[in-house]
Every structure is written in C-alpha cells, then in structure tokens.
Amino acid sequence: MIYDVIVIGGGPSGLSATIYSSRAKLKTLLIEKNACGGQLLMIDSIDNYPGFNEGIGGFDFAVKLERQARDFNAELIYDEVVSIEYNCFFKRVITKNSLYETKTIIIATGTFIRKMNVPGESEFIGKGVSFCAICDAPFYRDKNVLVIGGGDSAIQEAVYLSRFAKRITVIHRRNNLKAMKIFQERIALCQNISVLYNSVVKEILGKDFVEKVVVTNIKTHEDKCLSADGVFVFIGLIPNTLFLPSAILDEANYIITDENMNTSIFGIFACGDIRKKRLRQIVTAISDGAQAAISAQNYVEAQKS
C-alpha cells in the first residue's frame, strides 16, 4: 500500500491537513501517538476561533475535526512515528509498530510543555505536579495550588483552576505578566488568584504527594517555602522534532518552511506549531494544514504527469 499523503500528528493542523487531503481524494493516512486533538484537549473554552462567538470546548472541537476527517474517508491509526526516510523512491514513515510508504509527508507534530527541571518535579508527576489544568483541576477542589509561568497558557490555566482550587498563586520569573491583556483582565477578576513576581521554583517537597514548594526571589535571592497541594507548570513549549533530520530545523528546532509549507526536502511539508513562525494559535494551525495539503496535492499530481 502506497499512500499519497501521510500526516504525522493529529492536532488541529494535522486534522485540517487530513480533511483537505482526503477531501481532494488523496489516499491519506493520519498517524497520532496519543489522542486526536493535540493541545486542543488542554483548552477549556476556545473563544478566539472565528465563528464560535460563544466559545467552544477544546475537546468538542477536536471531536468535530476528527469526525470530519473520518467522514472524508481518511485512515487514522494510533502509533508513534520514530523516524522518516526520504532518500528512496517512496518516502517511508517508521512507527514503533510498523512501516508505511507514501508519496508525501506532512509533519504536524506540534509542541510539548517545557519542564522546570527542578528537584521533585519529575518525582511528583501525577502526585501533585501537573501540566494540564483541564485534565487535573477537579482533583484540587478547595486546595492550594501554584501555577508556574506568566504567558497566555499559564494565565488561562490559572483562571480555569480558580473555579476549583481555594487559592492559586502564580509564580512568574519576570516583574510583569507576558500574557495577552484579555487574560490579564480575567485574572484580575479572580479573587482567589495572586501573583508572585520575580520568582522561580527551586524545589518541590512532600512525602507521598506535593506538600511544599521552595520559591526563590531572583532579585533578593531569598528563599520562601509555600504550602501547596498542587503545582501546574506552563513555562513554554518545545517542538516535537527529535525524530526529524536537523537539516530542516532552525536553531530552536522548529521546522523552516516557505509560505506554502514546503520544507527544504522535496515532498515533505510541515504545518502548525511545529513551524518556525510568529503566531502559534488554532486558527493559524488550521490554515497551515489546509495549505500543506494543497501543496502535497500539487506535488502528487506533478509526479503523475
């Protein structure tokens, strides 16, 4: 079986590429390692996607995209891609369990959340340390939690957690929040959220679960020990490009493409957050996916003639 297009990653960009590609009657396979939706599954309510003026839940939106892809007869499998080969007649996508051949590849593997790499962080994952408020917030009803970070994701997640937790302290290394004004306005309305500026986490302590967090003020170098039942970390993103050739990446390991989503390798395209670009949002991911699919279609048709 030779596919026309293999899409790697089932977030919004990969699902959009799959919808456009399968709708164009290209034989399309989508490979996703976890669950379709990607980062959408971490969003409580999306209120900046055009057309949904009352907002839409990230999970609901992911289900709709996946259903649309399946309705156009795209094939979906759950597996992790570990490498690609492109110096042969057909390109190869190698997963943990199998090998697939294809005329084109669309890479849509997005990003994952950066860790703080402090003592206690890895040890307490699932025991008080979390990277997803939507997934874990209900476990922290009436408890004290820390949110680490000051960007859009951190502040969105803090606002979401405020519906459950008793008290939320945002720990941010700078002296002002990086998040968009609209998120800063929302946080200001939540009476149970406070922000500790110029601060970083030094260590997470506890017996079986998180109990305390040592925080250092980077200006005074003083340490403070805060009681906490949970620590939610949102300090940035790392691109999922480990399995790719370094020749197509920039210095921060994002994929370099042109405006038509072509990488420097003929017949390999990239879309969404994985690309080197300025605005990483659902609307740009979906637009990239559509463009990548059309470029793949042009490539397949050019090879035929």
Ligand SMILES: Cc1cc2nc3c(=O)[nH]c(=O)nc-3n(C[C@H](O)[C@H](O)[C@H](O)COP(=O)(O)OP(=O)(O)OC[C@H]3O[C@@H](n4cnc5c(N)ncnc54)[C@H](O)[C@@H]3O)c2cc1C
């Ligand atoms: C908490 C939070 C809130 C956000 N809120 C908003 C918002 O309100 N509005 C907005 O527009 N944007 C928001 N974003 C950003 C938005 O979610 C992303 O821009 C968007 O999801 C990027 O889509 P993507 O398809 O490029 O990547 P992703 O959503 O990251 O999807 C990538 C997919 O690839 C899969 N994958 C990775 N590696 C492999 C592999 N080797 N093999 C197979 N599959 C693989 C992953 O499992 C994942 O499903 C938010 C993000 C977060 C984290």
